[in-house]
Amino acid sequence: MAHALDDAFPAVARPPAAGDAAKLNDEIGRLSQRLLRAQESYQQDFFGGEAEVPLDVQLSVIETYTARLETLNEQLRRLDTTVPEQRAPQAPRAAPAPAAAPEPRMPQPAAAPERRAALPGPGITSPDGSPLVCDGSLVRTEEAAMGEYVRYAAEQRWVATTRPSLAAGYDAICDVLLAALAHKHGVPVEEERESLVRHVNARYRRDYG
Structure with a gap:
């Protein structure tokens, strides 16, 4: 008890x-x-x-x-x-997640033109392997391309000071020839341009004085 x-x-x-x-x-x-x-x-x-x-x-x-x-x-x-039954407080309902915005598409860079291997020997083509055409004429050899570039570059220098409105056409011809020569030699375009400066200067002095 x-x-x-x-x-x-x-x-x-x-x-x-x-x-x-x-x-x-x-x-x-x-x-x-x-x-x-x-x-x-x-x-x-x-x-x-x-x-x-x-x-x-x-x-x-x-x-x-x-x-x-x-x-x-x-x-x-x-x-x-x-007394009404007390209910446990409920967590606030989460707001619906906003729809994911579509990811911006980055512009795709344009495909670089296909580069073909340079022709062996004295022959020359455009970097994509197509025939090298300068001012409507077909340029077949490396030596001819160098000669044309020096001639047009010297003339472009003179035209730029005397007839500026025509200089753009000469620039385009020089760029085509320079790209083909750089591809042929396996060097950057600017390096090819620098290697030909003294030849252009000599031609300019000879022709335009």
């Missing part, structure tokens, strides 16, 4: 806060277990005739537990009928 003594004078529980159904249910559960143990102890002592705790004290404890349970159950019933 030691357990009966522990429960003989229970502390009066403070009424749970209004609306706290979980606390009410917990207290009702604990008090129900105490009441069950007290009733079992009372019945054993009543029929066994050997009570460590007087039967009237045990009966008083049972009545206290019973009254307290009725009060708690009534509070829970009022709570269920008057």
